[in-house]
């Protein structure tokens with residue numbers, strides 16, 4: 001998926017977060033975004049996912065102006081094309097692991113237990129499909145969130161600190177998986193991270209400040 005962001009500005013009430021954020025991401029490209037805590041990285045991803053509004057500028061996805069879509073159209077687009085790994089996981093507590101991971105397929109009316117088992121195995125959670133989220137470690141929960149973001153082969157993957165709770169070897173495996181998914185499906189991957197190892201894998205690393213996105217770390 002191609003993504004074009006032009007001069008994006010975000011405020012919460014009167015409090016500015018960032019302005020003049022511009023970014024073009026090509027299909028299949030992997031871009032890492034780094035920046036200090038509180039600078040607005042999660043807010044920026046939420047805007048790209050049309051989960052939050054922005055005050056200035058525009059976001060366009062494969063030529064469609066995201067700002068012009070109504071809520072129903074935004075929800076439809078998210079369901080079809082987006083995989084989002086939330087910083088806080090947002091795993092549903094009353095659904096077991098396999099149900100959480102299978103949810104995007106269910107919403108698309110394409111339930112596929114074999115695909116669910118495949119991604120669970122890929123994130124190292126084979127055999128844990130029937131556990132409830134409360135019975136998992138933080139790193140296992142993070143991998144559930146990653147499996148859920150990839151299960152429907154989205155064209156745009158937004159991942160907010162997806163390796164923050166993982167040991168170095170599991171983190172490397174998860175990054176391998178995110179990158180493989182990006183390559184296989186011609187998806188674009190935008191990764192917010194504090195990890196130098198994760199950022200070093202990207203095609204480009206951009207630094208978010210209140211004034212915009214600049215190259216470099």
Ligand SMILES: Nc1ncnc2c1ncn2[C@@H]1O[C@H](COP(=O)(O)OP(=O)(O)OP(=O)(O)O)[C@@H](O)[C@H]1O
Pocket residue numbers: 012017035036037038039040041042043044087
């Ligand atoms: N819903 C909200 N209402 C008001 N202010 C908010 C809201 N969400 C975030 N903020 C503020 O906006 C700023 C950016 O927050 P955001 O979560 O995007 O930062 P971040 O770069 O992702 O930080 P971290 O690296 O700690 O995850 C922060 O100052 C935060 O307190």
Ligand SMILES: [Mg+2]
Pocket residue numbers: 041042043087160
């Ligand atoms: Mg954040």
